[in-house]
Amino acid sequence: MKKMNFRKYAPYPSVELPSRSWPDRRITKAPIWSSVDLRDGNQALPIPMSVEEKVAMFQLLVSVGFKEIEVGFPSASATEFAFVRRLIEQGLIPDDVTIQVLTQAREHLIRRTFDAISGAKHAIVHLYNSTSRLQRDIVFRKNREEIKAIAVEGTALVRRLKDESGVAGIRFEYSPESFTGTELDYALEVCHAVMDVWGASEENKIILNLPSTVEMSTPNIYADRIEWFCRNIKNREAVLISVHAHNDRGTAVATAELAMMAGADRVEGALFGNGERCGNMDIVVMALNLFTQGIDPELDFSDLPRIRETYLRCTRMEVHPRHPYAGELVYTAFSGSHQDAISKGMKAQPLSPEGLWAVPYLPIDPEDVGCSYEAIVRINSQSGKGGVAYVLEKDYGIQIPKWMQPDFAEAVQAVADRTGIELSTDQIHDLFHAEYVKLVEPVILKKCHISWDDEDLQRNDEEATLISAIVQMKEQEFSFDARGNGPLDAFVKGIINASGLEFSVDEYAEHAIGRSSGALAIAYIKIACADGRISFGAGIDSNISLASIKAIVSALNRLP
Known part of the structure; x- marks a missing residue:
């Protein structure tokens, strides 16, 4: 391989400048x-x-x-x-x-x-x-x-x-x-x-x-x-x-x-x-x-x-997408660690008592130059769990708990690796629903009725909630009635007794999607089976109790 002939160039001469002062100065105006x-x-x-x-x-x-x-x-x-x-x-x-x-x-x-x-x-x-x-x-x-x-x-x-x-x-x-x-x-x-x-x-x-x-x-x-x-x-x-x-x-x-x-x-x-x-x-x-x-x-x-x-x-000249401040990609992050840091920084920013901008990886507030936060995090095969979660929360109000983020990030990673392209926020949202919310087999919840003993909603004993449900698992359909200290507990006890599958609920989270009176509720579940298998699920419904039960069904459908 031919080497570049660097000897044809001479170094630029330095300047004899005793006690140069400019290195200690700051630009102030x-x-x-x-x-x-x-x-x-x-x-x-x-x-x-x-x-x-x-x-x-x-x-x-x-x-x-x-x-x-x-x-x-x-x-x-x-x-x-x-x-x-x-x-x-x-x-x-x-x-x-x-x-x-x-x-x-x-x-x-x-x-x-x-x-x-x-x-x-x-x-x-x-x-x-x-x-x-x-x-x-x-x-x-x-x-x-x-x-x-x-x-x-x-x-x-x-x-x-x-x-x-x-x-x-x-x-x-x-x-x-x-x-x-x-x-x-x-x-x-x-x-x-x-x-x-x-x-x-x-x-x-x-x-x-x-x-x-x-x-x-x-x-x-x-x-x-x-x-x-x-x-x-x-x-x-x-x-x-x-x-x-x-x-x-x-x-x-x-x-x-x-x-x-x-x-x-x-x-x-x-x-x-x-x-x-x-x-x-x-x-x-x-x-x-x-x-x-x-x-x-x-x-x-x-x-x-x-x-x-x-x-x-x-x-008729272009501005490079990585041009400082003005490029189309300068307020985006593909790296998972960057996405996570930006997400946390954006959430902490309103809490800054000094009112000074301090967000990791973003030396300037994009709004100060007429840009928006919409493209800060974009998802491809290099993205991580923090970025994926940030996208869903920012654009759709879905706040995946930290203990569930790695599971969904793995699903996103698999799609990104297979397609080799960047995923839009709509695609990520659709994937979340396909992966958790819209699963219809092998477990199908056909009927679920929730009631309370004597309809006394103030009762504090642990068996006050009653569940009546019909569930189909593969080719078998069965119904059950169960009691519990809440709808979720009652449903879990009932389906365990009916199906013989032994599992426990290890993690649970819920929140409203949006702030209106008619906002939907979403619940997140992590279950662990007696044989060591674990699974995550999510359910959405106008009723938070039904959303929780749907999340259990989702997790059962996703068991490996």
């Missing part, structure tokens, strides 16, 4: 969020969004609470330009929302970008040029000074066009693209030059976006780079440090979170991680990560199904 769904996300789609789809996505992002939204690359295409104009000319941008537009550091593209945002009250012009060593050497064939000059000249033109527009609401963002592939000292040098040209101050802040354009290292090294940059940038109060993490190594969310701990003020990302290659940092995940730590994410994801539906319709 949400960052400034910037959605890049309509630009970075859109350009990664096999079929880019139409103007109408982009409008629908923009309105979704506004409803979620984004205050900064990168709406496109208006100099790149007529569709991009038309969309920005639609937003402005039709007054679709709320006063508290700032649109952001991206442009390369080239004069005709910058001018076209300003044409696109003409009439906007607030806008961020996002200028970028690649500064990485690899791109300097291979793509542009320019040295450090030449690359820095591109950034400086582009910034100067943006400042001049802003002044000419007379719109005070135009702000500036600069990205040394491929920051992760750029030497730290050089990235700082370019950003300082851009700050000088822009005239950055505490009153006229510049956004310096330090993208993980290609994720090249573990998140801690990126955090080191951000802390190093924050320590060494001049006039820190004049700068908003922004991060834009891609997911090439699958750790974009961790990268952004650690970057915040390292000093970043602002985070760019996309819903469900949409973006080039492996995608952008997933804002849904990062925001809800904050939420589960008791931090206001300042974004409203309380209706994830609606957000997911709009996203699917506009982008």
